[in-house]
Amino acid sequence: MECPSIQEQLSAYLDGEISLEDQVNVKCHLESCESCAREYEQLRRMTQALGQIRYQMPTDMWPQIQQRITERSLARRRPRLGEWWTPFWRPLAAAALLVFGALAYFWLQQPAEDMPLDYYLEAHADFAVTTSLIPDSMVAFVLPDDTATDDVLWDDETDLMLEWHFEDN
Amino acid sequence: MYAILEASTENLSLMTRHPQCNESDLVERSQKGDVTAFEELFHRHQSDAYHVAYGIMGNVEDAKDMTQEAFVRAYEGISKFKRQASFRTWISRITTNLCLDEIRKRKRRRTESIEEHPVLEMKPIQDSSALEKLLKDEQLEILQQVLGILPEKYRVLILLRDIQGHSYQEIADIVGCSLGRVKSRLHEARQELKRLCVKQQLL
Numbered sequence: 001m002e003c004p005s006i007q008e009q010l011s012a013y014l015d016g017e018i019s020l021e022d023q024v025n026v027k028c029h030l031e032s033c034e035s036c037a038r039e040y041e042q043l044r045r046m047t048q049a050l051g052q053i054r055y056q057m058p059t060d061m062w063p064q065i066q067q068r069i070t071e072r073s074l075a076r077r078r079p080r081l082g083e084w085w086t087p088f089w090r091p092l093a094a095a096a097l098l099v100f101g102a103l104a105y106f107w108l109q110q111p112a113e114d115m116p117l118d119y120y121l122e123a124h125a126d127f128a129v130t131t132s133l134i135p136d137s138m139v140a141f142v143l144p145d146d147t148a149t150d151d152v153l154w155d156d157e158t159d160l161m162l163e164w165h166f167e168d169n
Numbered sequence: 170m171y172a173i174l175e176a177s178t179e180n181l182s183l184m185t186r187h188p189q190c191n192e193s194d195l196v197e198r199s200q201k202g203d204v205t206a207f208e209e210l211f212h213r214h215q216s217d218a219y220h221v222a223y224g225i226m227g228n229v230e231d232a233k234d235m236t237q238e239a240f241v242r243a244y245e246g247i248s249k250f251k252r253q254a255s256f257r258t259w260i261s262r263i264t265t266n267l268c269l270d271e272i273r274k275r276k277r278r279r280t281e282s283i284e285e286h287p288v289l290e291m292k293p294i295q296d297s298s299a300l301e302k303l304l305k306d307e308q309l310e311i312l313q314q315v316l317g318i319l320p321e322k323y324r325v326l327i328l329l330r331d332i333q334g335h336s337y338q339e340i341a342d343i344v345g346c347s348l349g350r351v352k353s354r355l356h357e358a359r360q361e362l363k364r365l366c367v368k369q370q371l372l
Contacts, residue, residue: 065244
């Protein structure tokens with residue numbers, strides 16, 4: 001085997017992470033090649049030195065970990081608004097919406113005769129008297145009850161009766 | 170005298186509150202919400218997490234913070250821990266990911282100052298007998314500085330293999346890549362570190 005391919009395997013050989021066959025090949029090569037043997041020795045010394053590195057440990061890490069664990073578990077017990085929207089609540093919310101919609105529909109469909117007729121009539125009359133939407137060629141005025149004619153609009157129950165008179169010209 | 174003895178006994182019992190418990194029991198109890206069992210797991214593996222964190226972050230404050238956060242995340246996610254790997258491998262993976270994420274975030278923000286950067290200044294050694302003193306303390310300190318100059322992607326692998334002694338398979342599990350990639354990347358990492366050591370006359 002050539003030196004470059006042996007040198008590529010030196011790292012894994014050092015860690016015993018290559019096949020038995022490759023281990024034998026590398027070992028044989030190292031015995032006969034001074035350059036690769038020197039390379040291997042450098043690697044070995046370096047990794048041995050690295051293995052002696054020990055960082056000084058802080059002594060007080062646990063209390064803060066415990067505090068963070070407690071704080072976060074408390075925070076989880078108060079779910080935010082979005083968290084209420086769980087799969088469990090979705091069908092219930094949909095059913096509630098459906099019931100509300102049905103009630104609203106039936107309420108709006110109630111017959112209009114429940115409304116007092118007088119209210120409508122008064123409102124209509126007030127509108128007709130106070131608005132200026134009548135064209136100039138038309139005159140609107142209120143007639144007393146006794147002058148009622150066939151042309152008078154509206155029925156006897158109203159206090160006000162309206163009649164349209166077209167000017168002759 | 171007795172007070173000292175008592176205090177040290179108390180300390181000892183604090184550190185090994187569950188000496189009879191194997192790790193599997195501790196994990197199982199932690200999964201059921203037993204914080205004291207998780208505390209024991211912390212005492213057993215804080216060194217693993219801290220060494221990885223310190224190696225990547227390069228300073229005590231960040232390493233401490235990342236280690237603490239890693240254990241908090243581990244506690245929160247322990248119900249999902251399937252025990253296919255050991256707790257040691259799992260906590261190393263959490264710590265590694267947290268640290269690398271943090272470094273990426275800082276690079277994006279570009280707010281880090283030179284003092285905070287893990288890269289340390291190189292100090293050339295004038296001593297011609299450096300080779301013989303490689304294993305001595307002062308040389309180790311320089312080696313740590315040289316390690317700090319390595320890119321994170323290499324430093325992580327050196328830390329996990331040469332300082333923490335993880336197997337290639339464990340490293341693959343921790344960094345989330347194939348066994349072949351661990352092998353080739355570790356080779357590159359060691360070549361780069363060796364080049365820097367030679368430059369510093371450590372080798």
